[in-house]
Amino acid sequence: MILGRKKGVIGLDIGSSSIKLVELGDSKNGYRLQNIGLLPLPPEAIVDGALMDSVTIIDTIRELVTQTKTRTKDVITSVSGHSVIVKKISLPVMSEAELEESIQWEAERYIPFDINDVNLDFQIFGSSAENPEVMDVVLVAAKKDIINDYVSVITEAGLNPVIIDVDAFAIENMLGINYEIEKDETVAIANVGASITNINILKNNMTAFTRDIFKGGNQITEEIQRQLHVDYDEAERIKVGSKIDTTSQPIIQNVLREASESLALEIGNSIEFFQSTSTYEKIHRLYLSGGGAKIKDFDIILQQQIGIPVEIVNPFKKIVYDDKNFDLEYLREIGPMMAVGVGLATRKVGDR
Numbered sequence: 001m002i003l004g005r006k007k008g009v010i011g012l013d014i015g016s017s018s019i020k021l022v023e024l025g026d027s028k029n030g031y032r033l034q035n036i037g038l039l040p041l042p043p044e045a046i047v048d049g050a051l052m053d054s055v056t057i058i059d060t061i062r063e064l065v066t067q068t069k070t071r072t073k074d075v076i077t078s079v080s081g082h083s084v085i086v087k088k089i090s091l092p093v094m095s096e097a098e099l100e101e102s103i104q105w106e107a108e109r110y111i112p113f114d115i116n117d118v119n120l121d122f123q124i125f126g127s128s129a130e131n132p133e134v135m136d137v138v139l140v141a142a143k144k145d146i147i148n149d150y151v152s153v154i155t156e157a158g159l160n161p162v163i164i165d166v167d168a169f170a171i172e173n174m175l176g177i178n179y180e181i182e183k184d185e186t187v188a189i190a191n192v193g194a195s196i197t198n199i200n201i202l203k204n205n206m207t208a209f210t211r212d213i214f215k216g217g218n219q220i221t222e223e224i225q226r227q228l229h230v231d232y233d234e235a236e237r238i239k240v241g242s243k244i245d246t247t248s249q250p251i252i253q254n255v256l257r258e259a260s261e262s263l264a265l266e267i268g269n270s271i272e273f274f275q276s277t278s279t280y281e282k283i284h285r286l287y288l289s290g291g292g293a294k295i296k297d298f299d300i301i302l303q304q305q306i307g308i309p310v311e312i313v314n315p316f317k318k319i320v321y322d323d324k325n326f327d328l329e330y331l332r333e334i335g336p337m338m339a340v341g342v343g344l345a346t347r348k349v350g351d352r
């Protein structure tokens with residue numbers, strides 16, 4: 001959804017566990033890293049996708065702007081979860097202008113929300129491979145109230161929201177600039193966040209299937225809290241590897257393994273569901289992103305579960321940066337969590 005047109009943008013990923021800021025500039029053959037930042041949010045700031053504590057969210061965005069010293073004001077952000085629906089549909093071949101006219105009416109058949117409560121957007125991918133009389137269209141509907149909440153925190157933080165994207169598309173863009181995916185390769189992306197796992201399957205460089213699973217790193221934190229009787233902050237520290245006493249170690253290992261297996265099973269189910277609707281399309285690779293990609297051995301457990309090669313993404317793979325300004329170790333550390341932010345920052349205002 002385009003809300004304005006200017007150049008030079010900040011990619012701002014407002015996640016439930018942390019807000020990430022990425023700014024890219026141009027380099028000779030692609031992108032140069034200009035600014036980057038990540039600041040945690042308390043667990044009650046965003047709950048089930050709803051911005052519960054705007055004051056903290058606004059303060060955190062302001063703090064990121066101060067820390068990174070960015071002077072850019074235009075922001076691209078994204079939403080996912082319950083308030084967004086992405087659907088690949090087939091429609092009779094028509095022009096973009098014609099679809100613009102009829103989108104409201106067409107969408108009513110596919111969107112389970114009241115059409116007056118959503119912002120609609122679409123992208124036409126040309127006539128379908130199976131039937132030249134119909135065209136493939138990816139339809140996006142996002143609830144107006146959540147869009148308004150995002151616009152409002154960004155505006156109140158002194159910035160100017162210009163595009164509201166969808167997490168899954170941002171990751172698609174991040175992959176596009178960093179990885180070479182053959183046109184006939186079907187690949188899956190799983191972005192495992194704190195509260196949501198976004199699945200996106202790409203076929204012919206186009207979204208063929210998306211699904212959000214309402215599970216992620218939080219389940220592990222909660223389980224650690226429950227089993228070790230510690231608070232959220234302590235459980236988070238333990239999860240990401242802070243030292244614990246030897247009697248608790250097997251408990252943690254167990255929690256991590258069980259959570260990984262359960263998440264891998266869910267991801268596998270989504271992939272199987274997609275395959276069952278697409279004459280068992282072979283999936284060549286699964287790209288894993290989000291903080292969940294950092295759960296110890298999760299990539300291995302997932303690969304075993306789904307029988308598809310799993311690769312943890314490096315969103316900075318082809319982005320150049322000055323190592324006087326950025327620490328390679330830190331970039332590697334936060335990499336998987338920055339996938340959405342990098343994807344957002346690659347968008348130019350004026351793009352669809």
Ligand SMILES: Nc1ncnc2c1ncn2[C@@H]1O[C@H](COP(=O)(O)OP(=O)(O)OP(=O)(O)O)[C@@H](O)[C@H]1O
Nearest residue numbers: 015016017018193194195196217290291292294295
């Ligand atoms: N080393 C690690 N081991 C295990 N889990 C980790 C590690 N590092 C980060 N995480 C977990 O990853 C999650 C954060 O990932 P991410 O930043 O992608 O989520 P988010 O965007 O804030 O959340 P969401 O998109 O679900 O709203 C947290 O649950 C965090 O505990």
Ligand SMILES: [Mg+2]
Nearest residue numbers: 015016193340
């Ligand atoms: Mg996220």
